[in-house]
Amino acid sequence: CLGEYDALSAVWCSCNPTHPTKVCPFCLQCFCSAPKDYKDKFFKSAPKELLDDFEMFSQSRGPLGEALVRAKAITADQLLQALKHQKATGRKLGESLVELGYIDQETLSYFLSHQKSVMQMSLKDLEVDPMLITSIGADYCYEKAILPVNRESLSQKEILTLAMAQPSDGETIDYVQNVSGCQVVPVQSKKEEILAYLMPFISTKSADSLESSAQKEITQHGLSVIRKALAKGASDLYIEPLENEISVQMRIDGILYKTSPMPKEIQSLLVHEMKLLLKLDPFLKDKPQESRVVMKSGEQKYDVIAHSLPTRYGENITLKIINRATFLKSYEQLGLKNDEILLLRSVLSANTGLVVISAPVLHGMTTTIYSLMNEMAQEGTRKIVSMEFQSVCPVPQVTQVSLGMKNNEQATSTALKALSTIQPEVCIFADSVDTTYLAKEIFKLSASFLVVAGLEARNSLEALDKFVEMGISPADIVSQTTLVLNQRLIRKICPDCRQEGSLSERSLYLMGLTPQEAKSINKVSQGEGCQNCSKLGYRGRVAIFELFTPTPEFKKMFVKNPKDKNLEKESIKGGLKTLRQKALEAVKEGITTLEEFQKGNF
Ligand SMILES: [Zn+2]
Ligand SMILES: [Zn+2]
Ligand SMILES: [Zn+2]
Numbered sequence: 001c002l003g004e005y006d007a008l009s010a011v012w013c014s015c016n017p018t019h020p021t022k023v024c025p026f027c028l029q030c031f032c033s034a035p036k037d038y039k040d041k042f043f044k045s046a047p048k049e050l051l052d053d054f055e056m057f058s059q060s061r062g063p064l065g066e067a068l069v070r071a072k073a074i075t076a077d078q079l080l081q082a083l084k085h086q087k088a089t090g091r092k093l094g095e096s097l098v099e100l101g102y103i104d105q106e107t108l109s110y111f112l113s114h115q116k117s118v119m120q121m122s123l124k125d126l127e128v129d130p131m132l133i134t135s136i137g138a139d140y141c142y143e144k145a146i147l148p149v150n151r152e153s154l155s156q157k158e159i160l161t162l163a164m165a166q167p168s169d170g171e172t173i174d175y176v177q178n179v180s181g182c183q184v185v186p187v188q189s190k191k192e193e194i195l196a197y198l199m200p201f202i203s204t205k206s207a208d209s210l211e212s213s214a215q216k217e218i219t220q221h222g223l224s225v226i227r228k229a230l231a232k233g234a235s236d237l238y239i240e241p242l243e244n245e246i247s248v249q250m251r252i253d254g255i256l257y258k259t260s261p262m263p264k265e266i267q268s269l270l271v272h273e274m275k276l277l278l279k280l281d282p283f284l285k286d287k288p289q290e291s292r293v294v295m296k297s298g299e300q301k302y303d304v305i306a307h308s309l310p311t312r313y314g315e316n317i318t319l320k321i322i323n324r325a326t327f328l329k330s331y332e333q334l335g336l337k338n339d340e341i342l343l344l345r346s347v348l349s350a351n352t353g354l355v356v357i358s359a360p361v362l363h364g365m366t367t368t369i370y371s372l373m374n375e376m377a378q379e380g381t382r383k384i385v386s387m388e389f390q391s392v393c394p395v396p397q398v399t400q401v402s403l404g405m406k407n408n409e410q411a412t413s414t415a416l417k418a419l420s421t422i423q424p425e426v427c428i429f430a431d432s433v434d435t436t437y438l439a440k441e442i443f444k445l446s447a448s449f450l451v452v453a454g455l456e457a458r459n460s461l462e463a464l465d466k467f468v469e470m471g472i473s474p475a476d477i478v479s480q481t482t483l484v485l486n487q488r489l490i491r492k493i494c495p496d497c498r499q500e501g502s503l504s505e506r507s508l509y510l511m512g513l514t515p516q517e518a519k520s521i522n523k524v525s526q527g528e529g530c531q532n533c534s535k536l537g538y539r540g541r542v543a544i545f546e547l548f549t550p551t552p553e554f555k556k557m558f559v560k561n562p563k564d565k566n567l568e569k570e571s572i573k574g575g576l577k578t579l580r581q582k583a584l585e586a587v588k589e590g591i592t593t594l595e596e597f598q599k600g601n602f
Pocket of ligand 3 (some may be wrong): 302460495496497498514527528531532533534535536537538
């Protein structure tokens, strides 16, 4: 600005403690970045006293003064006073600073002991606490090319060592000082090293906006593998070190796909990077770990449950990926038909009883239970508690209670006891209740309120049979169970390459259909394979359901003999539409193939 000021009484700036300039008292700007002409003119016309001071600065040797000014532990003016004091008394600079009361002895010792490493720091082999980075904000660190490397407590204050590509960036130091509440000690490090270190932590958004190609070259295998899995809509990602390579597999629509393996050389880097990214402890290598992180890709938010597992050739990393936007579905989106929704709604509105949601492993049981939970919660009229071994994602207005580790009866029983204090109206067990202990508990609970529980089973009758095997009395089973919903996921034919054809009744018969079933089919469809379905002929999966409500006659037979061979016939007589019938309908409607029907072994 044009304000004229007395340069002699103005304060020195802290930009560069060996060549400072004066700070204008009106606009608070120094003229470090002014043209050389201006500086020359300024110093030429400056009073001798000022020049002496300047001389004093440039003659101050050793990094201590500079480090203290850069760290904003003292001002440039204080440094000048100390330098003068030093000259007058012959003391050391540090002692002078303490004597003048600018810093305390402890801070001085800290700076002295760190002096060697203070100005230049290599980040190779450095171990940084990820929490430090997140406490300041990884994206901010990345943008400013800074890396918090160490935090230490002195009695008076906390010291944060901050690696910076530009240690003279006072604004950034101020910011970090504010958010961390620490005295920041800046050290100089290479920008590439800082950025490479931060890469696993930054959000994909800033990773997408990486500008220079040099930055793009920085290794980020882990991030790119995960992003690929997210983009492809994978539900699981498996990274498994083998003897000579690293296998990468993802599950899409329930099918496991191999993608190109990665070279063994990058294994340690890849695993380290992924563990940081997934908030697993990268230095704990000989124990299995579990973590949950929320990841973003574009607008989508994903809940990721990660596991690391030591194996013979290194650590396996597996990810379970849940897309929040599409995970919770409405009844219609689940694929339930109108009459099925009505039946489901009516049993779910009861005050007591047991609704069993069953499916084989990997056939969408969890999705269905969470979706029912969400639908019930949205009605907002009842208090809903979900008892979970492993929470998959948060559901609004549902109290989600941890049952502890599976097979830990102690923890489970403690959690169940807490139920009475919560006094729910609906209690949901999203995991398969496949232990005798849990099964007995849910039958007990279902007398007091509505219980919805998962159970791994291939069909409704098998689900009931499993309860028998677990020691529940057949009478209790049929008196409490109001509905068994069993589901199966089948692959859908790709709509872009579907072809219709026909098969003779005889060949249908040979493929395992009953003569009656064979007669009912007059066309079959399949996908030829095209670009949109990666030449698979299938795209996506759809759930088929059987909803079983025991009739009085069925109950009588079941109590008499739960192994009665005629139970299935009786259930069909009572109105059950079996999974086999549902799957065959899907074949007739051209939704799926005969091959998929056979594979389902209904
Ligand atoms: Zn000014
Ligand atoms: Zn300056
Ligand atoms: Zn296709």
